[in-house]
Amino acid sequence: MTDATVTPEMRADRLRAGLKRRYAREGRFRLYGLLAIGVAVGFLLLLLGRIIEQGHTAFYTHTITVPVYMDPARVDRAYPQGTNFELLVAEQQLARFGVADDAQGTKATAMRSLFSSELKFAAAARIQSNPNLIGQTVPIAAPVSDDADLFFKHAISRDTPADQRRLTDEQIGWLDRMKDSGAVAAHFNSGLFTKGDSTEPELAGVLGAVVGSALMLLVTAFIAIPLGVGAALYLEEFAPRGRITDLIEVNINNLAAVPSIIYGLLGLALFINWMHLPRASPLVGGLVLALMALPTIIIATRSSLKAVPPSIREAALAMGASKTQTVFHHTLPLAMPGVMTGAIISMAHALGETAPLLLIGMVSFIPGIPHSIGEPTGALPSLVYIWENASERAFHERTAAAILVLLAFMIVMNAAAIFLRRRFERRW
Amino acid sequence: MTWLFLPILIAAAVAAYLGGRGLARRRGEGQRPHSRPGQHGAYALIWTAVPALAILIAASVFSGPVQQQLTASGAPEAVQQLEPFRREAFFADARAVGAGRPAAQIWPAPYAELLPAEGRRAARIDLMLQIGAGAAALLVGLLGALFVFGQIRPGMRARNRVEGWIVGVLFVCSAVAILTTVGIIASLVYDSMRFFSSVPITEFLFGTQWSPQTAIRADQVGSTGAFGALPLFTGTFLIMLIAMFVAAPVGLFSAIYLSEYAGPAFRAVIKPVLEILAGVPTVVYGFFAALTVGPAFRVFFNEIGALLVGGPLDGLGQYLMLVQNQMALVAGMVMGIMLIPFVSSLSDDIINAVPQSLRDGSYAMGATKSETVKRVLLPAALPGVAGAMLLAMSRAIGETMIVTMAAGLAARLTLNPLDTVTTVTVQIVTLLTGDQEFNSPKTLSAFGLGLTLFLVTLALNIVAQRIVQTYRQQYD
Numbered sequence: 001m002t003d004a005t006v007t008p009e010m011r012a013d014r015l016r017a018g019l020k021r022r023y024a025r026e027g028r029f030r031l032y033g034l035l036a037i038g039v040a041v042g043f044l045l046l047l048l049g050r051i052i053e054q055g056h057t058a059f060y061t062h063t064i065t066v067p068v069y070m071d072p073a074r075v076d077r078a079y080p081q082g083t084n085f086e087l088l089v090a091e092q093q094l095a096r097f098g099v100a101d102d103a104q105g106t107k108a109t110a111m112r113s114l115f116s117s118e119l120k121f122a123a124a125a126r127i128q129s130n131p132n133l134i135g136q137t138v139p140i141a142a143p144v145s146d147d148a149d150l151f152f153k154h155a156i157s158r159d160t161p162a163d164q165r166r167l168t169d170e171q172i173g174w175l176d177r178m179k180d181s182g183a184v185a186a187h188f189n190s191g192l193f194t195k196g197d198s199t200e201p202e203l204a205g206v207l208g209a210v211v212g213s214a215l216m217l218l219v220t221a222f223i224a225i226p227l228g229v230g231a232a233l234y235l236e237e238f239a240p241r242g243r244i245t246d247l248i249e250v251n252i253n254n255l256a257a258v259p260s261i262i263y264g265l266l267g268l269a270l271f272i273n274w275m276h277l278p279r280a281s282p283l284v285g286g287l288v289l290a291l292m293a294l295p296t297i298i299i300a301t302r303s304s305l306k307a308v309p310p311s312i313r314e315a316a317l318a319m320g321a322s323k324t325q326t327v328f329h330h331t332l333p334l335a336m337p338g339v340m341t342g343a344i345i346s347m348a349h350a351l352g353e354t355a356p357l358l359l360i361g362m363v364s365f366i367p368g369i370p371h372s373i374g375e376p377t378g379a380l381p382s383l384v385y386i387w388e389n390a391s392e393r394a395f396h397e398r399t400a401a402a403i404l405v406l407l408a409f410m411i412v413m414n415a416a417a418i419f420l421r422r423r424f425e426r427r428w
Numbered sequence: 429m430t431w432l433f434l435p436i437l438i439a440a441a442v443a444a445y446l447g448g449r450g451l452a453r454r455r456g457e458g459q460r461p462h463s464r465p466g467q468h469g470a471y472a473l474i475w476t477a478v479p480a481l482a483i484l485i486a487a488s489v490f491s492g493p494v495q496q497q498l499t500a501s502g503a504p505e506a507v508q509q510l511e512p513f514r515r516e517a518f519f520a521d522a523r524a525v526g527a528g529r530p531a532a533q534i535w536p537a538p539y540a541e542l543l544p545a546e547g548r549r550a551a552r553i554d555l556m557l558q559i560g561a562g563a564a565a566l567l568v569g570l571l572g573a574l575f576v577f578g579q580i581r582p583g584m585r586a587r588n589r590v591e592g593w594i595v596g597v598l599f600v601c602s603a604v605a606i607l608t609t610v611g612i613i614a615s616l617v618y619d620s621m622r623f624f625s626s627v628p629i630t631e632f633l634f635g636t637q638w639s640p641q642t643a644i645r646a647d648q649v650g651s652t653g654a655f656g657a658l659p660l661f662t663g664t665f666l667i668m669l670i671a672m673f674v675a676a677p678v679g680l681f682s683a684i685y686l687s688e689y690a691g692p693a694f695r696a697v698i699k700p701v702l703e704i705l706a707g708v709p710t711v712v713y714g715f716f717a718a719l720t721v722g723p724a725f726r727v728f729f730n731e732i733g734a735l736l737v738g739g740p741l742d743g744l745g746q747y748l749m750l751v752q753n754q755m756a757l758v759a760g761m762v763m764g765i766m767l768i769p770f771v772s773s774l775s776d777d778i779i780n781a782v783p784q785s786l787r788d789g790s791y792a793m794g795a796t797k798s799e800t801v802k803r804v805l806l807p808a809a810l811p812g813v814a815g816a817m818l819l820a821m822s823r824a825i826g827e828t829m830i831v832t833m834a835a836g837l838a839a840r841l842t843l844n845p846l847d848t849v850t851t852v853t854v855q856i857v858t859l860l861t862g863d864q865e866f867n868s869p870k871t872l873s874a875f876g877l878g879l880t881l882f883l884v885t886l887a888l889n890i891v892a893q894r895i896v897q898t899y900r901q902q903y904d
Contacts, residue, residue: 248602254889259825
């Protein structure tokens with residue numbers, strides 16, 4: 001119906017005005033979308049940036065090269081490990097600085113706390129390899145304590161009021177003198193990668209957790225991949241349509257969405273309290289993660305089996321192959337790249353899973369490096385949790401460093417998956 | 429280790445394969461057998477290995493409880509009278525002493541003398557069980573091989589039988605999914621029942637006091653702690669709500685942009701970025717929340733509080749000055765960030781499933797893209813998007829690490845996002861990571877919380893999947 005009073009020109013004007021408004025709305029809407037993506041990308045950059053910023057300092061550490069007079073009166077030739085080298089070095093350093101100690105030895109203690117207890121092992125190893133050094137003055141590159149290290153990294157500032165920082169003015173003065181004399185040197189912190197966990201930050205490393213995580217993933221892969229692929233093959237290729245198949249499918253979909261902590265409760269109740277498997281062991285962790293990874297692997301395998309065109313199956317059947325032969329000789333090999341990609345990605349997810357590990361006992365402090373799947377161990381994500389909870393400040397940078405190690409492993413695994421997909425994926 | 433029998437079993441299986449193949453060749457000479465010799469061999473291998481393997485698996489699953497029962501039932505009177513938890517510790521130490529290692533704790537008079545003898549007895553029982561299981565497995569394997577060897581003849585349909593077994597094994601693989609569900613429900617329900625026998629279920633669901641820690645104080649006779657989980661439920665709900673406030677708009681808008689506006693090059697860059705965001709472990713988000721977002725927010729609110737103090741909003745200022753690192757807002761926001769890629773990829777799938785013809789129809793009527801999205805795509809995709817949001821909520825409720833590291837432990841009945849709250853998952857972790865006594869309501873309450881969590885997330889998932897499925901069928 002057209003109104004007699006509205007001329008076509010008026011209508012066009014109204015449309016034009018409306019159009020302007022509509023285009024403005026369009027632009028705004030588009031902007032919201034871009035903003036949303038910007039927020040997501042921005043947060044990712046912020047997250048990674050913060051972790052690198054906090055963590056990069058943990059990859060290097062400092063040593064102070066001090067001349068040590070191997071006093072024959074105090075260093076036992078037969079048993080150098082028994083010598084209190086830290087005290088020896090501290091007293092000699094004090095003497096060199098011309099500081100007189102009081103009767104309780106508080107200054108020596110203050111000086112000693114600047115050096116890591118690793119100094120003792122380094123010095124003892126020197127004597128053991130060459131006992132003739134006793135009686136001589138030997139320069140030793142002494143690892144510094146966590147607080148001294150943080151000071152050199154400018155994480156402990158001299159501007160902070162003295163009662164709020166972990167180093168006294170006097171200790172900072174000593175550190176400055178040693179630094180000015182050129183004795184302080186920065187090194188790559190190889191201990192971070194070659195040591196297990198420790199209560200002292202400067203001695204703590206991620207190796208125990210890396211080995212624990214690797215053993216755990218091995219268990220997970222051995223259980224979850226064959227079971228998952230088998231289940232997917234059954235559901236996709238063999239299963240008759242019916243109640244049981246439907247039940248299984250509903251189950252798998254629901255299991256994929258069950259919170260991870262519930263799997264932790266299952267592991268605690270079933271594997272530890274009922275089957276009495278060793279607590280905090282890679283075996284139990286691997287079993288729990290395997291149950292968690294199973295639905296993901298099944299879903300990924302099914303979709304790559306679905307992608308194999310039916311003509312392949314029909315051709316094989318037409319040549320006289322049985323159903324099983326068709327599946328194992330043709331369908332599965334063709335679906336393999338997709339299966340492996342899905343398996344690797346689900347393993348990468350399992351590597352980062354933390355909550356169930358806490359419930360099966362991986363929160364306790366475990367210093368050693370595990371040798372079998374039956375002994376207690378830590379894992380990388382639970383180490384992150386433990387270190388984050390530690391009160392020493394030096395653990396903060398190490399937590400971020402452990403996260404970087406964890407992310408590095410995940411990136412490598414995902415890159416492998418992407419490579420597999422690019423290299424072997426077929427489009428039909 | 430029962431598994432030491434594994435190499436023997438593998439050798440036996442290989443032998444059965446070779447034997448079966450040879451036998452089939454010999455018996456089938458001059459005739460035209462139904463199946464090839466190798467298939468007869470495979471049939472022999474299956475009958476040797478599968479039942480024996482089943483026995484080994486069953487033995488390693490059930491030997492723990494049986495071992496416990498046997499060692500406990502033959503123990504002297506004094507040991508029998510120990511509490512189950514102490515008894516386990518006693519036998520663990522007895523085994524250690526028997527093997528020449530030191531005991532983990534010091535035992536009082538009657539027990540200290542019993543340790544070595546009991547240790548040797550326990551070790552004997554362990555060994556007996558292991559050898560028993562291994563011998564049974566080998567015997568069954570042998571019988572299986574003989575059973576097949578007796579049957580091998582040219583007419584036997586070995587291939588069909590082998591294939592039948594293969595399908596059977598594949599079925600068992602997929603039945604593991606059912607077993608896992610049964611295992612989850614059984615373990616949660618069993619321990620929850622023990623918990624609800626000491627704490628009434630109504631008190632658990634509607635009580636407003638949560639302080640399980642008091643339950644372990646032995647000097648408080650009659651005090652069993654307070655197990656009213658309502659503060660935990662509200663805390664979980666509050667954090668989930670904040671997370672959804674962040675994740676729902678950001679995730680939905682980025683999905684719309686990616687599917688409707690972005691060119692292929694932009695998509696190729698942004699999709700992997702979102703995948704990385706989705707792949708970051710939650711413990712990393714927790715670290716980020718606890719050490720970056722938390723302190724930043726606290727400083728922000730404290731500064732605002734400092735500005736307001738003394739003004740007309742003095743009370744609010746005083747409150748803001750005291751805001752802590754651990755607040756619901758921090759945990760909720762970081763969780764929201766974590767959920768963005770999840771919401772985005774689900775919504776992306778759902779929007780892409782809307783038929784192109786609907787878009788084309790809308791464009792043909794002169795609608796702009798945003799009008800098409802708002803008036804056509806979103807209404808059409810609404811059920812699917814709702815399902816996606818429900819799935820995201822279920823994730824937020826079950827998420828553990830972020831809240832454990834950033835939300836705090838104080839069980840408070842509040843909906844104030846600046847307060848410290850605690851959640852169901854945080855409490856499960858705290859209850860089960862300290863010293864555990866397995867019969868105290870304190871430990872068992874974690875299973876009650878776990879059951880509640882499982883049921884709620886299950887309900888959300890089932891509803892969400894229903895919605896998404898009917899929505900998909902609508903356009904198929």
